[in-house]
Amino acid sequence: MELKNKKLSMDEFLRIRQEVLKQWPTGEGIDLEANVAYLKQIPEHKSFPAKLRWAKENGITLAQPRAGVALIEEHIELLNFLDKEGGADLLPSTIDSYTRQNKYNECERGITESRREGRSLLNGFPGVNHGVHGCKKVFEAVNLPLQARHGTPDARLLSEIIHAAGWTSNEGGGISYNIPYAKKVSLEKTITDWQYCDRLVGYYEEQGISINREPFGPLTGTLVPPSMSNAVAIIEALLAAEQGVKNITVGYGQCGNIVQDVAAIRALEEQCNEYLTAFGYKNVYLTTVFHQWMGGFPQDESKAFGVISLGAIAASLAGATKVIVKTPHEAYGVPTKEANAQGIRTTKMVLNLLREQKLPLSVQQINESRMIKAETQCIIDKVLELGDGDLAVGTVRGFEAGVLDIPFAPSVYNAGKMMPARDNDGAIRYLDFGNIPFSDDIKAFNRNKLEERAEFEGREVDFKMTIDDVYAVSKGNLIGRPEVETEAAKSIKKYLYKTE
């Protein structure tokens, strides 16, 4: 089938669906009409779109953790703990990495071993293996809206199962769950597969059931310039809207400079609404999600709370509809439920303190927002041009041409030519433009910003800055200054600058 940004007909959708449901035995017998009946009786307090709407209308930023373990009973216990002890406003089910690669046999082994050892050997909840029955059991045992959060290039069966089980939100997209999460899966394939996931949600919308979709904003979570992640989020929102999705949450990963973070979220929401209108998609309810720092964390738990708090501040001041919360165990991987609840409580305390406060618009913020929008528009315009007006085709060609380019991504379909670094205020700028199609003004702005830093640090603008910045937060600073004399900084400097 030829890739095109066009709504799948019901016939096409049902034809693909027959194959999708055969991918694993738990797909058998999933019945759309029965699902509609089940979804219609979900109470409002467990509907994701309803809770997001309430939050947006009341100017509240909701807190949502990430969490998932191998077994159903433990998973329920974990989620209820995060609700009761953490005060989570929305619940996740983070899906394990084998499911993300559609390795359901490996999941089965992980489930068996987790049962035998009495601890989770999987890093998330294997939703496909547990099937509609298992996912429903989880949904019915919790008291908040439930969302699948994952990183699955082909999430068609997973999406079928979770929505059938009453989970009214799904994270992901054809770009954001491919480029940062896969090595050799083509964009044609993932965009097509996510058109299916979106069409499924579009089908439910047609039946009067609202389901939320959330493109994954932070991408690699490693120094992604805001305009690049905003461009991807807007493209995925438009692709979803084409398939009939009406409730979309666009996301953004914290950069660390407050002015840039606030400007980025505001630019994202405004510009995404502008594009939705320009493309003729009416009645799409748009909200935003701010991800607390997605890069490397300090190992020291007290320092980690500092990073978490800064994320909560930026999310609140930006007026994001929700914030995805990190934990003090971030440097070590999957957190305990206690550590996870601590992260939520820290975040909610900051959100509460800032609830009535607004950050007055400053010249810096207006300029930053304007710059992010101008950069984003350059990227999206070029993508549309490359696709002869078709956004899906343009996205594939855009990655081929390096017009869309995500730093530090594992995918072979990503050019990897663009390189970012922080400026002297810690905002993320483009160091090497690769093939990003910016105007001369925009290029000059980025270059000048980095030259300011280079001058301050007494070194050249180059890739060394990028490497220093990748490690800076985990070593205790936002900007990777050359004079930071931690052991790791010394060793990296030794390799990079050939000094002792």
Next chain:
Amino acid sequence: MTNTVVLGVIGADCHAVGNKILDYAFSKAGFNVVNIGVLSSQEEFISAAEETGAKAMIISSLYGHGEIDCRGLREKCDEAGLNDMLLYVGGNLVVGKRDWDEVKQKFLAMGFNRVYPPGSDPEQGIRDLRDDLKLPKPE
């Protein structure tokens, strides 16, 4: 070649940042790095070692499934005739924050030569590898 190493992230793990940095650090230190990248199976590590004559495998696992993914690798190396293969592993090797000594012993028992906790300095691995391969100290 005595200074050839296979580098990669094992299993269904797609953490690419550290992989790119390790590639950079080991290459700079003079090793011939065969980087098979993220999402690499045990079989891919072994065939890369067979094809290149590598003496060591530098394996990363950041996502917690390291315990399942690494099991049996030593036996598979032996079966393939890669008898003295140096196996280094590092990262967030198990699910959750657990006692490091316990984790280390678990991996040593699985036949790994060196086991590194999260946040390890690439230089430590490079020093150890030079010792284990009996390579001369750099200038």
